[in-house]
Amino acid sequence: MENQEFQEQQNNEEKTFFQSTTAKMIMVGLLTFVLLIPLLFVQNLIAERAQRKSEVVNEISNLWGSDVAFYGPILRIPYNTYENINVTDQKTGATTLQRRATTNYAYFFPSELTNTSKVKKNESLKRSIFNPVVFTADMNFKGNFTAPNFTKLNIPEESIQWDKAAIIVKTTNLKSIKSELKIQLNNEKLTFEPQPDDKSNYSVLATNLFDYKTLATNSLINFNFGITYNGSNSINFIPIGKVTAVGIDSDWESPSFEGSFAANDTTKVVNKDGFHVDWKILDINRTFSQQYANVLPNLEDYRFGVKLIDTVDEYQQNERVSKYGFLVIGLTFLIFFLIQSISKINIHIFQYSMIGIALIMFYTLLISITEHSSFSLAYAISGIAVVVMITLYSISILKNRKFPLFIATSLSVLYTFIYVIIQMEDYALLVGSIGLFFILGAVMYFSRKIDWGK
CATH class of the missing domain: 2.60.40 (Immunoglobulin-like)
Incomplete structure (x- = not known):
């Protein structure tokens, strides 16, 4: 009888460790860094397309004058x-x-x-x-x-x-x-x-x-x-x-x-x-x-x-947007992690992966649509598409509409914030620093009651 109780207690301890907040935080953090690999491929794609544009423009210029x-x-x-x-x-x-x-x-x-x-x-x-x-x-x-x-x-x-x-x-x-x-x-x-x-x-x-x-x-x-x-x-x-x-x-x-x-x-x-x-x-x-x-x-x-x-250099704008990719992925995962910690809803690491891939798809959509339209229109289409996809996916994960609505609002504000930054030149650093300061304040506020010991 005592052996059986000891074995059940050991199983509970092992289960508690892998499902603890610390373990989940480590896994989400590792996934964030893993997603930098496809993000790097996207940046290489942007550089390749920019090089192709440069070659075509030089060819035309040599023929024309x-x-x-x-x-x-x-x-x-x-x-x-x-x-x-x-x-x-x-x-x-x-x-x-x-x-x-x-x-x-x-x-x-x-x-x-x-x-x-x-x-x-x-x-x-x-x-x-x-x-x-x-x-x-x-x-x-x-x-x-x-x-x-x-x-x-x-x-x-x-x-x-x-x-x-x-x-x-x-x-x-x-x-x-x-x-x-x-x-x-x-x-x-x-x-x-x-x-x-x-x-x-x-x-x-x-x-x-x-x-x-x-x-x-x-x-x-x-x-x-x-x-x-x-x-x-x-x-x-x-x-x-x-x-x-x-x-x-x-x-x-x-x-x-x-x-x-x-x-x-x-x-x-x-x-x-x-x-x-x-x-x-x-x-x-x-x-x-x-x-x-x-x-x-x-x-x-x-x-x-x-x-x-040529002030409308779509590849330069795409490159600037992609540099914020790590910030977008990290903050999106942080939002889901805070929701998971507050609501006690379990989100599997596979579901985090799907959300991360959707965020990466934003950049491939952006570069491909930009080549056939204006950057602003491409940004709006890509942003709306990704926000809608993640929101619908969140409804099935979180089993309610309150948290998905918060996620959709947060992502919309985040993408709008990045768009405003890349349109600026003289005040980009100032606005970006102020924005990140407020984001940090919001994270500190919503995470203040989380019991990190569990």
């Missing part, structure tokens, strides 16, 4: 340099001194350079579910060259070949120019032609040769020309004018003004219909000269312009 950068126009005038060399006659062995001429080039930047550009976005190149940032830019340049100062370059007058002058421009997007390239120089119109690559990121266009002294009026050459580009992502200029003025109008609603020079805040306008921006840069604002001999300088550090931003 890459970033536009403009360096010019520049007045180029050749000049001769001479050197004395010894020449030996192979038959007689006699050595004579001969003078050999070498042609070099002097480059002069304009005194005034004004650009007005109209940039229009193109939405016809959408491929599958991807929509790249591409545009057509109509750019007009005008200004003037004053008399070139060869004295500063230590080049004598008799060495200058005035009749072989040319105007050159350098651009990164030669293949995507869609207009006839002609420049008006005073009363004469010249045509640009491509020149050999100068071993930089720029391609060179040069006019046919002209006589500077014949063309110049009072030692001044006025110029006017236009270029139409197919481009993508950005437009940049180099301020080579003694006074450089640039104005851009566009229907793109999300620009980012970049480079070494700030735009004019008094005339800058950015709204849902597009933007207008102006720059005015003087020669005293940069540290390079207006004339060079032999080689043009690398002025990449002086670039400025505008980058057209």
Whole structure:
């Protein structure tokens, strides 16, 4: 009789241990960490789809036109340099001194350079579910060259070949120019032609040769020309004018003004219909000269312009949402665990697993629906679907409607809270910290009467 009572007592102790609150807490905690594995797979899926988008966008941009950068126009005038060399006659062995001429080039930047550009976005190149940032830019340049100062370059007058002058421009997007390239120089119109690559990121266009002294009026050459580009992502200029003025109008609603020079805040306008921006840069604002001999300088550090931003990057938003996956799973399990502890309703670890998998499915639904609609709509559909599924499942588990209604409300608030956070930039950390503080307070309040010793 005593042995039988001892055995029943031992069985009760073993049953109590495995069904204790501590044991259940450990199992739910382990399950939470196990669910990080499929969550990691979801994050890898998001990264893979983002990489695929990047590849497609780059392919379209390469076909349509890459970033536009403009360096010019520049007045180029050749000049001769001479050197004395010894020449030996192979038959007689006699050595004579001969003078050999070498042609070099002097480059002069304009005194005034004004650009007005109209940039229009193109939405016809959408491929599958991807929509790249591409545009057509109509750019007009005008200004003037004053008399070139060869004295500063230590080049004598008799060495200058005035009749072989040319105007050159350098651009990164030669293949995507869609207009006839002609420049008006005073009363004469010249045509640009491509020149050999100068071993930089720029391609060179040069006019046919002209006589500077014949063309110049009072030692001044006025110029006017236009270029139409197919481009993508950005437009940049180099301020080579003694006074450089640039104005851009566009229907793109999300620009980012970049480079070494700030735009004019008094005339800058950015709204849902597009933007207008102006720059005015003087020669005293940069540290390079207006004339060079032999080689043009690398002025990449002086670039400025505008980058057209795709603010609705669905993959970046999905990635940010997935980073809160551990928080969503942990808080959802915590809600069920508190309900189980308060109501004494037993929830099997398998049922926790089903709830966890449903939470993971939210992210796969979100990324797949986002690719075919807006992120906000996809978030709403995915969130409602998961909340409804877990709520209906909770009714069958908890055998009443009070607790499932609380779960549905809690999950709705949690998903809404995360959506608000990811839409913010400057205040995301502040709002997130305050929200987590209140969540901690709620957990402390509802768990205050639980007997953790059982």
